[in-house]
Amino acid sequence: MDTTTPTSPGLPDHVRVLVVGAGFGGLGMAIRLAEHGEQDFLVIERGDDVGGTWRDNTYPGAACDVPSQLYSFSFAPNPDWSRSFSPQPEIQAYLRRVAERSQVMDRFRFGTSVDDATWDAERHRWRVTTSAGALTADVVVSAAGALSDPKMPDIEGIDTFQGEVFHSARWNHDSDLTGKRVAVIGTGASSIQIVPEIAGKVAHLDVYQRTAPWVVPRRDRAYTRLERLAFRHVPGLQKAYRTAIYWGREALVPAFTVNPKLAMPAKKAGLVNIHRGIKDPALREKVRPTFEIGCKRILLSNDYYPALDRDNVDLVTDGIAKVTGNAVVTREGVEREVDVLVVATGFHTTDLPIAERITGRDGETLAAQWEREGMSAYKGATTHGFPNLFFLVGPNTGLGHSSMVFMIESQIAYVVDALREMTARDIDTVEPKPAAQKRWNRDIQRRIRRTVWSAGGCSSWYLDAHGRNVTLWPRTTFTFRRLTRRFDAGKYLTTARTRTFDDTAAALTEKTEQPA
Numbered sequence: 001m002d003t004t005t006p007t008s009p010g011l012p013d014h015v016r017v018l019v020v021g022a023g024f025g026g027l028g029m030a031i032r033l034a035e036h037g038e039q040d041f042l043v044i045e046r047g048d049d050v051g052g053t054w055r056d057n058t059y060p061g062a063a064c065d066v067p068s069q070l071y072s073f074s075f076a077p078n079p080d081w082s083r084s085f086s087p088q089p090e091i092q093a094y095l096r097r098v099a100e101r102s103q104v105m106d107r108f109r110f111g112t113s114v115d116d117a118t119w120d121a122e123r124h125r126w127r128v129t130t131s132a133g134a135l136t137a138d139v140v141v142s143a144a145g146a147l148s149d150p151k152m153p154d155i156e157g158i159d160t161f162q163g164e165v166f167h168s169a170r171w172n173h174d175s176d177l178t179g180k181r182v183a184v185i186g187t188g189a190s191s192i193q194i195v196p197e198i199a200g201k202v203a204h205l206d207v208y209q210r211t212a213p214w215v216v217p218r219r220d221r222a223y224t225r226l227e228r229l230a231f232r233h234v235p236g237l238q239k240a241y242r243t244a245i246y247w248g249r250e251a252l253v254p255a256f257t258v259n260p261k262l263a264m265p266a267k268k269a270g271l272v273n274i275h276r277g278i279k280d281p282a283l284r285e286k287v288r289p290t291f292e293i294g295c296k297r298i299l300l301s302n303d304y305y306p307a308l309d310r311d312n313v314d315l316v317t318d319g320i321a322k323v324t325g326n327a328v329v330t331r332e333g334v335e336r337e338v339d340v341l342v343v344a345t346g347f348h349t350t351d352l353p354i355a356e357r358i359t360g361r362d363g364e365t366l367a368a369q370w371e372r373e374g375m376s377a378y379k380g381a382t383t384h385g386f387p388n389l390f391f392l393v394g395p396n397t398g399l400g401h402s403s404m405v406f407m408i409e410s411q412i413a414y415v416v417d418a419l420r421e422m423t424a425r426d427i428d429t430v431e432p433k434p435a436a437q438k439r440w441n442r443d444i445q446r447r448i449r450r451t452v453w454s455a456g457g458c459s460s461w462y463l464d465a466h467g468r469n470v471t472l473w474p475r476t477t478f479t480f481r482r483l484t485r486r487f488d489a490g491k492y493l494t495t496a497r498t499r500t501f502d503d504t505a506a507a508l509t510e511k512t513e514q515p516a
Contacts, residue, residue, distance in 0.1 A: 011133045017041035018137035020114055023052020025143030025392035025408050030104045032412050046113035050099045053147045054091045059171040060197035062088035065300045069242040070403035077238050079231035085220040118359040124429050142354055143392040149348045156322040161341055168344040179203045183328050186344035187213055189299055196303040205313045206336055214293045216269045218300035249402045250476055257294055257451040267293045277305025286315055295456025297400055349471055350464035360386040375470040376441040378432035379484055381414055387429040390415045396444050398471045406477050414484040421487045428497040436491040447474040
């Protein structure tokens, strides 16, 4: 089945569950809903295919920095990874195969974006307006993700640049960089993959660095044909690989966030990586990080530093003052002419754009609530004031050491169990009690204050405008899985469903509260 074409062009008038987004989260949610007998659901996706982040990020060198064996659904292992760290085309191809085999693609509508989702306080359902029409839903699951909306830098004059400008997540494949003067703004995870890929073909490359990241060697290798045959045919072998890699990361990385001494081997590896890759002592000093390792995302690359050491590459550490029609001007007044401007400045992670389009029970958008109170959710999944709204990859569920697919599957299980509980107990609506949500987030922020993310001397994309880390999960992933294994209805305000429905009144007659 062609996953890029919806099997039915129209939208239903109403569904029990509406899922927004078709990346790992939305696809996994659809598969699990079907497996648990839920037939009345729909997945809408603004793109033209499944894949989410891995559909959109097609820049040169795009690859995962989590080992391949961890970067797949537990229920759909992939014995065909070519390398220990998967390149983007393989991840996207994997998601397409899973989608094709799932037999749920008739529930997907591509090229359909959410314009507005408003809670109907009278009928107790979501009224959703999309680019393809309107519908209502009992439950909305946002699987839009945190790495879905590129963030452009606020630089004076960037909109006046006469050359080509594009974000790394919206790579222009029609642009031939051969022999051109190119500038890359940013030195994060995307940039360190892009720079080595284009440095050899451009006439000159300027890389604009605000803060030097920690870059450790990428222990990547190709799997042999024998290994791949064994993964496919030897029972339990691939699962054993996956389990060993999982526990190897889980045992060490979360611990060093609160004990910097445990990070010394990684720190030494990063410094050795600099000395091996760069000959120029002055350049070595420019790329030497000034904050504790782990404060920002630790990056993986064997060829980033050698690329910076090329004669046709300059690392620019002066801040950017403005962009003119044909150049980037630094704060020291140096003007560097360029033909192409590549923006690798990340995503809207602490101000999710979809929140602006969701209006809750009290008539306030989720974005307004989060701007006032800070982005937060109970178990990263639900928010008070927004009944029957669930998140996958919600606030404080991100990772810096392991696979987000593990976290996504944990949250999917929580949502599925919530739906099961609602059916079994004839519950119409659920929303977390304010006390439960506050207690959950106070505990997270208390734990985060002890970590290198807060005390490591950096300012990262993990932090919101108020300096709160609203992105990362501060405990082990197996703890998160344990805490989301079952839907804890006692932490929720619930309303019971009546057996009849009056067209002019709400379907709810009873509101129950249990102690948090």
